Amino acid sequence: MTDTLESQAGEVLLEVDHVTLRFGGVVALNDVDFHIKKGEILGLIGPNGAGKTTCFNAMTGVYRPTEGEIRFDGQQISGRKPHHITALGIARTFQNIRLFPEMTALENVMVGTDARHKTSVLGALFKVWPRVRVDDVDLPRNRVKRAFSQTFGVSRHYAEERAGRRVAMGLLRFVGVADRANELAKNLPYGYQRRLEIARAMATEPKLLCLDEPAAGFNPAEKEELMGLIRKIRDRGLTVLLIEHDMRLVMGVTDRIVVLEFGTKIADGVPSEVARNPKVIAAYLGEPDDAA
Amino acid sequence: MPEISELWKSVNLRERWETAPTWVRMIVSGILLAIAIYLPFLNVLPFAYIRTDLSTGGSDWSGVLTTIVIYMIVATGLNVVIGMAGLLDLGYVGFYAIGAYSLALFGSPDSPVTHWFADKFGLSEGWSVPFVACVPIAIAIALAAGVVLGAPTLRLRGDYLAIVTMGFGEIIRIISRNANGLTNGPNGITNVPTPPGPKDPDTGQPFFNPIDGYRWYWLCLAVLILLIWLVRRLEYSRVGRSWLAIREDEDAAAVMGVSGFKYKLWAFAIGAAVGAIAGLLFGSKQTFVEPTGFALNLSFLFVAMVVIGGSGNMVGALFGAFLITYLPERFRGLSDWRPFCFGVALVLVMILRPQGLIPNRRRARELEDRRLEAEEVATDD
Amino acid sequence: MNFHELFAHFGDITVDGLTKGSIYALVALGYTLVYGVLKLINFAHSEVFMVGTWTVLGAYSLVGADEGSGVGILIIATVLGFLLAPLASAGTALAVERIAYRPLRRKNAPPLIFLITAIGCSLVLTETFGQALHAIFGPPFGRAAVSIPSLIPEKEWVNLSWIAISNTQILVIVAAIVMMVALDAFVNRSRLGRGVRAVAQDPDTAALMGVNQDRVIMLIFVLGGAMAGIAAMLYTIRYDITKFDIGFLIGVKAFTAAVLGGIGNLRGALVGGLVLGVVEVYSSTLFSSNWEDVTAFVVLVLVLMFRPTGILGESLAKARA
Numbered sequence: 001m002t003d004t005l006e007s008q009a010g011e012v013l014l015e016v017d018h019v020t021l022r023f024g025g026v027v028a029l030n031d032v033d034f035h036i037k038k039g040e041i042l043g044l045i046g047p048n049g050a051g052k053t054t055c056f057n058a059m060t061g062v063y064r065p066t067e068g069e070i071r072f073d074g075q076q077i078s079g080r081k082p083h084h085i086t087a088l089g090i091a092r093t094f095q096n097i098r099l100f101p102e103m104t105a106l107e108n109v110m111v112g113t114d115a116r117h118k119t120s121v122l123g124a125l126f127k128v129w130p131r132v133r134v135d136d137v138d139l140p141r142n143r144v145k146r147a148f149s150q151t152f153g154v155s156r157h158y159a160e161e162r163a164g165r166r167v168a169m170g171l172l173r174f175v176g177v178a179d180r181a182n183e184l185a186k187n188l189p190y191g192y193q194r195r196l197e198i199a200r201a202m203a204t205e206p207k208l209l210c211l212d213e214p215a216a217g218f219n220p221a222e223k224e225e226l227m228g229l230i231r232k233i234r235d236r237g238l239t240v241l242l243i244e245h246d247m248r249l250v251m252g253v254t255d256r257i258v259v260l261e262f263g264t265k266i267a268d269g270v271p272s273e274v275a276r277n278p279k280v281i282a283a284y285l286g287e288p289d290d291a292a
Numbered sequence: 293m294p295e296i297s298e299l300w301k302s303v304n305l306r307e308r309w310e311t312a313p314t315w316v317r318m319i320v321s322g323i324l325l326a327i328a329i330y331l332p333f334l335n336v337l338p339f340a341y342i343r344t345d346l347s348t349g350g351s352d353w354s355g356v357l358t359t360i361v362i363y364m365i366v367a368t369g370l371n372v373v374i375g376m377a378g379l380l381d382l383g384y385v386g387f388y389a390i391g392a393y394s395l396a397l398f399g400s401p402d403s404p405v406t407h408w409f410a411d412k413f414g415l416s417e418g419w420s421v422p423f424v425a426c427v428p429i430a431i432a433i434a435l436a437a438g439v440v441l442g443a444p445t446l447r448l449r450g451d452y453l454a455i456v457t458m459g460f461g462e463i464i465r466i467i468s469r470n471a472n473g474l475t476n477g478p479n480g481i482t483n484v485p486t487p488p489g490p491k492d493p494d495t496g497q498p499f500f501n502p503i504d505g506y507r508w509y510w511l512c513l514a515v516l517i518l519l520i521w522l523v524r525r526l527e528y529s530r531v532g533r534s535w536l537a538i539r540e541d542e543d544a545a546a547v548m549g550v551s552g553f554k555y556k557l558w559a560f561a562i563g564a565a566v567g568a569i570a571g572l573l574f575g576s577k578q579t580f581v582e583p584t585g586f587a588l589n590l591s592f593l594f595v596a597m598v599v600i601g602g603s604g605n606m607v608g609a610l611f612g613a614f615l616i617t618y619l620p621e622r623f624r625g626l627s628d629w630r631p632f633c634f635g636v637a638l639v640l641v642m643i644l645r646p647q648g649l650i651p652n653r654r655r656a657r658e659l660e661d662r663r664l665e666a667e668e669v670a671t672d673d
Numbered sequence: 674m675n676f677h678e679l680f681a682h683f684g685d686i687t688v689d690g691l692t693k694g695s696i697y698a699l700v701a702l703g704y705t706l707v708y709g710v711l712k713l714i715n716f717a718h719s720e721v722f723m724v725g726t727w728t729v730l731g732a733y734s735l736v737g738a739d740e741g742s743g744v745g746i747l748i749i750a751t752v753l754g755f756l757l758a759p760l761a762s763a764g765t766a767l768a769v770e771r772i773a774y775r776p777l778r779r780k781n782a783p784p785l786i787f788l789i790t791a792i793g794c795s796l797v798l799t800e801t802f803g804q805a806l807h808a809i810f811g812p813p814f815g816r817a818a819v820s821i822p823s824l825i826p827e828k829e830w831v832n833l834s835w836i837a838i839s840n841t842q843i844l845v846i847v848a849a850i851v852m853m854v855a856l857d858a859f860v861n862r863s864r865l866g867r868g869v870r871a872v873a874q875d876p877d878t879a880a881l882m883g884v885n886q887d888r889v890i891m892l893i894f895v896l897g898g899a900m901a902g903i904a905a906m907l908y909t910i911r912y913d914i915t916k917f918d919i920g921f922l923i924g925v926k927a928f929t930a931a932v933l934g935g936i937g938n939l940r941g942a943l944v945g946g947l948v949l950g951v952v953e954v955y956s957s958t959l960f961s962s963n964w965e966d967v968t969a970f971v972v973l974v975l976v977l978m979f980r981p982t983g984i985l986g987e988s989l990a991k992a993r994a
């Protein structure tokens with residue numbers, strides 16, 4: 001199994017190169033070293049406080065590693081601004097949901113699509129320049145405007161707004177939130193909020209999608225459904241890095257697993273190997289399977 | 293009180309407005325606009341009771357209307373900064389002053405700046421930059437000032453930003469008072485130009501003069517409508533979404549690819565430019581600018597307008613500007629009490645109705661949620 | 674740039690700066706205490722100081738003390754000033770907390786709302802003296818500056834060729850330092866002070882440990898207010914004047930001092946106040962006193978840009994994560 005995977009997805013997408021991260025005296029990451037290959041689903045697991053979220057934070061530019069480097073697609077990204085890293089193609093969700101509560105679900109996702117857009121303040125203000133061509137579906141309905149747009153093209157603002165809305169709705173449908181697209185994020189049920197975060201992250205068109213405990217607080221059926229969604233995301237060509245507590249679930253969905261404990265990597269391999277690793281068993285001994 | 297608010301809710305103007313067909317909205321807007329245009333001439337009782345010049349000693353009605361509209365422009369600009377981007381700017385009067393002074397410095401033949409130019413380049417006595425050219429100059433200076441103030445400070449925590457911007461407002465005022473060679477200091481600058489227009493053939497008065505106050509009002513109203521239209525465009529675009537996202541959760545916005553700094557700076561610069569336009573109109577209408585017109589209290593008044601009306605909501609901000617300008621003028625005897633009343637109003641509104649009088653529907657919900665959260669925590673203990 | 678003046682009177686100018694700085698430091702304590710515990714800039718604190726100065730005036734007229742009064746009256750008036758000013762200031766601070774902030778805390782309001790409410794309180798207080806009391810009682814209330822009898826005549830105690838120090842300067846500096854040391858000891862040693870530090874460090878855990886949060890919050894407002902009252906008394910002794918909006922600039926400067934020293938840090942307030950006072954007089958000698966008020970703002974911006982945690986770092990509770 002390992003062989004087939006490596007042959008189909010040999011290229012390394014992200015490299016965490018001996019990263020150490022300290023908060024004052026606390027060593028949250030200690031010489032952590034692993035990589036993610038294109039097209040795989042990598043699980044990142046470990047007991048509470050192991051440093052998984054911190055690892056995400058280092059990868060997405062929230063924290064700068066004290067030592068070591070993180071490379072994405074061959075580029076060094078540690079220490080760069082979060083929005084630069086997003087532009088390069090890493091997106092993430094948050095363990096404690098952080099949507100934009102006062103914006104609608106659709107708007108939340110559109111903030112994500114905006115990451116790939118270029119409309120400037122002047123472009124939005126005057127809606128004149130630059131002009132682009134769009135497909136017929138995106139042309140205005142009004143007949144006069146339509147004829148005008150066919151001859152002179154539409155403003156980039158208009159084109160991007162239409163495209164953004166279309167893509168965002170598509171993503172909402174993909175994660176199953178479309179029926180409440182115009183509700184404020186704050187008022188959505190918990191499960192919707194979790195999935196909305198995934199849609200928002202995917203809207204930035206990432207190569208690597210990092211999910212921080214996306215199934216936290218889900219019941220087993222919901223978890224199962226979510227794992228299906230994650231597989232579908234991979235099938236869309238995304239690479240997925242998944243933090244999850246529930247060992248059984250991680251085993252089912254991931255291609256490879258990295259295990260952290262007290263900020264140190266203690267195992268790295270295919271699920272069956274990791275499950276047999278005595279250090280991992282020790283780390284998880286007594287750790288309740290939070291299937292509640 | 294609760295009955296009134298229930299009644300109000302059942303009328304549900306906002307939803308009706310939002311769901312009304314386009315033609316209805318156009319007609320209603322047209323009627324409102326017509327009323328606004330007609331206001332200076334309103335003389336039919338009982339409606340004329342809203343005029344401020346009924347009793348002797350009352351303020352000139354057109355003048356009051358103009359001030360209201362100028363302050364509405366201010367509220368529109370400040371609402372971008374406070375309401376949309378969530379940045380508390382306590383030095384907004386600084387940009388207002390920059391607008392007024394830019395016009396005065398370049399447009400008045402009496403200003404040290406035009407004198408300097410005239411001497412340096414051997415221009416004729418009484419040379420000055422025409423009004424129309426002063427407008428882009430004022431906007432450019434305000435934009436630059438917004439960037440200069442914003443660039444180093446926008447990374448600060450919200451409450452620090454408030455204090456630093458307040459300092460900026462004071463610095464601008466102190467400069468205008470003390471830099472005699474630049475601004476004539478406390479004496480101010482006279483002969484500030486008015487917008488161009490056909491002169492009165494009989495009296496030779498300029499088109500925009502203190503007697504035909506309604507012209508000023510109409511001009512300012514046109515500028516206000518233009519600015520609202522432009523700001524709306526920003527609000528419903530990538531830019532507006534970025535502002536909201538930053539206001540809601542700056543870190544999450546950054547991870548979603550929003551450059552917090554860039555958009556905050558834009559909000560600041562746009563706010564600055566709008567504030568400058570308001571100041572410019574004010575200076576031009578007065579034909580005289582002096583430092584005392586830009587005291588810090590004015591900044592607080594501006595913030596009060598946006599916050600009392602309902603921050604983040606353009607209609608609310610405009611309403612706030614209207615209330616705060618109109619009421620003291622209508623009840624002239626109260627004008628000394630104006631700052632006192634803002635103070636009381638600010639405290640009361642914040643305690644009783646923190647979302648403002650006409651809240652942004654969204655904001656109201658957020659505050660409600662936070663209150664519930666607090667209650668839950670309290671009952672947990 | 675008047676370097677000659679600065680060097681010729683370097684000693685005098687420095688002492689003058691330290692005197693000013695001591696007053697800033699005392700007022701800064703109020704900002705620092707509240708910020709340390711509530712993470713909130715108590716914008717209305719400047720008016721707490723202002724109320725103190727008017728109280729001094731009231732105390733003097735209560736006993737009829739004037740520049741020419743006998744020694745007995747002078748002593749009584751001075752003691753009364755030192756008692757009543759802190760009382761009135763602390764009372765004002767407490768009233769602001771109870772009337773404005775507490776309801777907001779109950780609602781868990783965002784910081785912006787607190788700040789705007791504080792601005793409102795500040796306006797109400799200044800206008801009470803500038804407008805409301807004037808409308809009721811007439812002068813001395815109102816918008817004009819009011820002079821306060823100078824009960825302790827200025828006398829030079831040290832007079833060397835390079836430095837001259839007056840009695841009031843010594844009084845201000847010494848009194849300020851004594852108060853600061855007392856407060857520092859109180860917060861670090863006493864049981865109540867321990868509660869303050871606990872809440873500053875972690876309000877939730879402190880509550881679990883049985884610390885009464887509301888009591889602690891009231892305590893810090895009272896302490897900060899009292900310090901501002903002492904500052905007000907010292908200010909009137911030194912500068913013999915008050916005005917309805919006197920608090921604004923001193924408030925901004927004290928806040929700058931607090932940030933400069935490291936907001937939330939009691940000793941930082943002292944250091945920040947003294948540094949700011951000295952920098953201010955140096956710059957006003959170098960340039961002109963017209964620009965003096967700009968100094969504080971420029972210093973504030975520079976500090977926030979380059980060392981936002983201040984000289985001594987931010988921490989009311991020694992270790993805050």
Ligand SMILES: Nc1ncnc2c1ncn2[C@@H]1O[C@H](COP(=O)(O)OP(=O)(O)OP(=O)(O)O)[C@@H](O)[C@H]1O
Binds near residue numbers: 047048054055
């Ligand atoms: N900003 C911070 N400052 C100080 N310490 C921090 C900070 N962020 C994380 N830590 C510490 O780093 C360690 C790792 O935390 P992290 O949140 O990465 O754990 P985790 O593996 O995500 O745990 P969980 O399963 O609970 O989410 C913890 O000891 C935590 O206390």
Ligand SMILES: [Mg+2]
Binds near residue numbers: 052053054095
């Ligand atoms: Mg975590």
